[in-house]
Amino acid sequence: MNKTAVYALLLALIIPLIAYFIVDVKSHDALQLPRH
Secondary structure, three states, rough: OHHHHHHHHHHHHHHHHHHHHHHHHHHHHHHHHHOO
């Protein structure tokens, strides 16, 4: 495998993890807000 393929695989794995982490943090922040 060349470096481009390795980086592509790493990005394919990392991007969903980062997106999930961001959504998880934002959902926790939303739960702490008082309900209207």
